[in-house]
Amino acid sequence: MLRIKSKRKKILLQILLFVMTVPYLLPLLQMFLGSLGGRGFYNYVAVWNTGVVPTYFRNSIIISAGVILIVYVLSMTAGFGFAKLNILGKEAFFWLILVALTLPEVILLTPLFVTFQRMHLFSTFFSVIFPLAALQLPFTILLIRNFDAGIPSELMEAAKIDGATTSQAFLHVILPLTKPIGSAVAMLTLINSWNSYLLPLLFLQKPSMQTVTLLPQYFQGEFTNDQTKILAAAVLTAIPEIVAYLCMQKNFERGMSAGALK
Amino acid sequence: MKKRLSIRNNGMIWILPAFFFLIIMIYYSIFFTFNLSTMDWDGLSPTMERVGFANYTKMFKDLVFWKAIKNTIVYFAITFVVQNFLGFVFAAILHSDVKLPTVHKCLIFIPTILAPATMAPVFRLMFSPQGMLQKFFDFAHIPITVDWLSKPQTALYVLMVIVVWEFTGMSFILYYAAMSQIDKEMLEAAQIDGAGNIRTLWTMVFPGCKGTTVSLAMLGVIGALKTFDIPYLITTGGPDHATEFLGTYIYRQGIRQSHLGYAAALSVMLLVMAVVGAFLTNKANKGE
Numbered sequence: 001m002l003r004i005k006s007k008r009k010k011i012l013l014q015i016l017l018f019v020m021t022v023p024y025l026l027p028l029l030q031m032f033l034g035s036l037g038g039r040g041f042y043n044y045v046a047v048w049n050t051g052v053v054p055t056y057f058r059n060s061i062i063i064s065a066g067v068i069l070i071v072y073v074l075s076m077t078a079g080f081g082f083a084k085l086n087i088l089g090k091e092a093f094f095w096l097i098l099v100a101l102t103l104p105e106v107i108l109l110t111p112l113f114v115t116f117q118r119m120h121l122f123s124t125f126f127s128v129i130f131p132l133a134a135l136q137l138p139f140t141i142l143l144i145r146n147f148d149a150g151i152p153s154e155l156m157e158a159a160k161i162d163g164a165t166t167s168q169a170f171l172h173v174i175l176p177l178t179k180p181i182g183s184a185v186a187m188l189t190l191i192n193s194w195n196s197y198l199l200p201l202l203f204l205q206k207p208s209m210q211t212v213t214l215l216p217q218y219f220q221g222e223f224t225n226d227q228t229k230i231l232a233a234a235v236l237t238a239i240p241e242i243v244a245y246l247c248m249q250k251n252f253e254r255g256m257s258a259g260a261l262k
Numbered sequence: 263m264k265k266r267l268s269i270r271n272n273g274m275i276w277i278l279p280a281f282f283f284l285i286i287m288i289y290y291s292i293f294f295t296f297n298l299s300t301m302d303w304d305g306l307s308p309t310m311e312r313v314g315f316a317n318y319t320k321m322f323k324d325l326v327f328w329k330a331i332k333n334t335i336v337y338f339a340i341t342f343v344v345q346n347f348l349g350f351v352f353a354a355i356l357h358s359d360v361k362l363p364t365v366h367k368c369l370i371f372i373p374t375i376l377a378p379a380t381m382a383p384v385f386r387l388m389f390s391p392q393g394m395l396q397k398f399f400d401f402a403h404i405p406i407t408v409d410w411l412s413k414p415q416t417a418l419y420v421l422m423v424i425v426v427w428e429f430t431g432m433s434f435i436l437y438y439a440a441m442s443q444i445d446k447e448m449l450e451a452a453q454i455d456g457a458g459n460i461r462t463l464w465t466m467v468f469p470g471c472k473g474t475t476v477s478l479a480m481l482g483v484i485g486a487l488k489t490f491d492i493p494y495l496i497t498t499g500g501p502d503h504a505t506e507f508l509g510t511y512i513y514r515q516g517i518r519q520s521h522l523g524y525a526a527a528l529s530v531m532l533l534v535m536a537v538v539g540a541f542l543t544n545k546a547n548k549g550e
Contacts, residue, residue, distance in 0.1 A: 001357035001441060001467065003453045010359070017355050020348070021366050024373060024427060030394050031384040070283070078280035085273025093277060098544070100288045102536035104488040106509045107529040108287070110305070110522055111294035134287035137280055166272055195377035197491055202517070213379035230383045237380045245375045249368060257439040 031238070035231035043232040052207070052218060053236060059125070059204075060194055060211040066129040067193040068186055071136045075185065076178065078137075079144025080170055084156060101138035105131075105198055116203065127203040128211075132193050140185045147181040148174065184255025187248050194241060212237045292533065298526035305522050317527035327528065330506045333418060337425075337507075338486035345426045346478055349433025350471070354463055356434075357441050367434075374431035382495035385424050386411070414504035417497055421505055424492055429485075433478055440474040441467065476547040483539035487532055508532045 004010045035043055047053065081087060082094070108131050116122040121130075151174060159169040200211040215237055219229045245252075299317055301310040321327050352370055356363050373381075387393050389411045396408040410416035444467060452462050468475075490509035493499055499510040506514075508528060516525025 001354045001444075001449070002459045002463075003450070004359065004459075013355060013358065014360055017352075017360055017366060020352065020355075021369050024369050024430070026394070027381065027384055027388060027427065028372070030388045031381070033394070034384065034387050074280040074283060078277040081273040081276030085276060087273035087277060090273075093281065096281070096284070096289075098540060099537055100284050102484050102487075102533065102540050103288055103292070104490065104509055104529075104532060104536070106488075106490055106512050106516075107295055107533060108291045109513075110298065110516055110526065111291035112287075114294070115290070130283075131287055134283055137284060141280060166276075191375050195375075195379065197377065197379040197495070198513075213377050216379065216383050227383070227387065231387070234380045234383055238376055241375050241377075242372055245372065246368060249364075249371075253367075253435065253438075256435050257442055 028238075031231055031234055035228060035235045037228045037231075039228070043228045044236070047219075047229055047232045047236060050218065052210075053215070053233075055208060056210055056212045056215050057240070059209055060213075062125055063128055063132070063196075063200070063211060064190055064193040066125065067132045067136065068189045070129070070133040071140055071189045072182070072185065074133075075137055075140035075144050076175070076182070077170075078141045079148050080174055082141065082145040083148035083151075084153065084174070085166070097138045097141055100134075101142070103135065105135060105196075108135075109198070109202060113202070123203065123205045123209065125204075125209070128196070128199045131199055132196055136189050136192055140189065143185060144178065144181055147178060151177055180251065180255040180257075182255070183248060183251040187245070187252045187255075190244065191241075295526045295529050295533075298523055299530050301523045301526075303522045304520045306520070310523075313523065317524045318531075320524060321527050321531065326503050326506060326511060327508075329503050330508050330511050333505065334486050334489070334507055337418065337422060337489065338482060341422050341425050341429075341486070342479065342482045344422075345430050345482075346433045346437075346475065348426070348430045349435075350437050350468070352430070352434045353437035353441050354467065356438065367438075370434050371431035373428045376428075378428070378491035378495055381424075381428075382492070385420075385496055389420050411497060412501055414502045417501060417504045421493055421496065424496070425489075428492075432481075436474050436478060437471055440471040444470045473547070476543060480540055480543040480547075483543055484536050487536045487539065 002013065004013055037043075039046075082090065087093065112127070112131055113122070116127045121127050155173050156169045159173050160166075164172070195213060196211075197213045200214060204210055215233045216230045219226045219233060298310075300312060300314055302313045302316075303310040352366075356366060360366075388395060389408060390396070391408055393408060399406045399408065410420045449462055449466060452466060453459075457465075488509060489507045490513070493505045493507055494510050494513065497505045499506040499514060508531070512525045512528045512532065515521045515528060
């Protein structure tokens with residue numbers, strides 16, 4: 001992109017990149033150094049010894065898996081329908097999605113609180129999984145619609161001439177081609193469901209059901225405000241996220257590049 | 263042609279599951295909120311009192327509501343420019359011949375994946391007199407006290423720094439994706455003709471990424487209006503409502519103080535602004 005001829009300018013560009021990147025590292029450094037304050041590594045032992053860490057992780061995994069499953073299936077089918085099939089009043093449905101895209105989480109709290117209590121869903125994992133999936137869907141449907149629109153329709157028509165139904169064409173022609181956008185959708189959904197704070201805070205009242213985002217607060221209880229342990233808890237929550245991202249980084253980037261947003 | 267249409271006119275069943283879900287969760291909630299916004303209810307009493315538009319007239323006289331709007335506008339204007347400028351520059355540099363591109367990409371994107379709830383305690387420490395910034399100033403003998411989060415004049419700007427830190431990765435990855443589709447030969451031809459780097463970036467690359475910029479503007483408007491986690495967790499909207507956003511104010515009124523009718527009116531207002539904002543940016547995109 002940039003054309004650099006001289007060796008000196010090349011080094012300057014490298015230094016500029018380095019200087020620009022360092023500020024992004026500082027908060028992580030602060031988190032790590034802060035977590036070792038006071039009694040050092042013992043902070044991690046103390047966090048682990050509360051016994052809640054595995055439970056909180058398990059709950060976050062259950063919730064994220066549930067949200068990803070719902071979002072993946074519903075946005076793959078809907079994105080395909082929007083991109084490749086005829087729908088009566090498509091424009092109107094499209095606007096319904098755009099309105100839903102703008103909806104902030106905080107608006108859902110009271111209506112869902114009342115409804116979930118009536119339906120006896122309150123303080124179950126569903127009370128978090130359902131709203132998170134609904135909040136994620138509009139964006140992922142748009143992403144997949146844009147991606148599917150780029151797949152040549154001839155591929156599907158050819159399958160149809162060979163006698164395939166729409167479902168068969170979807171399963172055997174479209175779905176295998178959507179891997180890049182599929183992993184981008186999975187990654188974005190994982191980020192949003194793993195990081196969700198407000199819904200678990202309000203809708204999962206039992207301590208045994210709480211999630212990793214509530215872990216720092218465990219040490220901000222009524223009697224203690226133990227800064228170093230809060231930060232140790234933050235590091236423990238951050239590590240699996242960073243590892244998951246590093247594993248999926250290549251696929252995620254490919255998905256975003258494959259015309260995710262245009 | 264007719265036959266082909268009839269074969270292809272079967273999309274409804276494919277979008278219905280998603281819409282069923284959206285209607286139950288989201289459109290039901292919107293309807294509920296509209297209705298609640300004309301009520302006076304504390305969430306506990308079995309009856310709600312219908313008050314018409316009283317919650318709305320109250321809202322327009324509420325100084326904190328206007329403060330939240332002002333904060334949202336300032337916040338959007340500054341973070342949008344800074345975050346996308348940085349994302350664009352990072353993308354341009356990392357598309358060039360530099361060492362360790364993957365390491366830099368990951369470092370820029372990692373903040374985006376970390377939960378605000380996880381990072382909030384870190385930032386509260388970092389921007390406090392016990393944090394690393396203060397240690398640096400003390401070490402360099404610079405007489406600055408890092409108490410910016412507790413001052414109404416500066417707290418909002420600290421939150422903007424945090425938000426830019428968090429979301430540059432998103433701008434970066436979208437610009438990076440857009441730039442990989444720009445014709446390299448055309449750029450090289452212009453550069454051989456003597457156009458400098460800054461000039462090609464500004465006159466060729468940036469216009470080539472226009473779609474991305476518009477998408478980011480739309481996400482930015484919606485995101486600014488939705489802002490909740492970061493101000494709530496770091497400053498709880500304070501000091502003196504200096505970092506109050508509509509989201510935090512709805513939470514304060516609705517969940518903390520049980521003024522559910524009033525919170526619902528604020529929610530309706532927020533939703534209307536988000537839809538109008540999204541509509542206008544979408545229109546700006548199409549009207550080129």
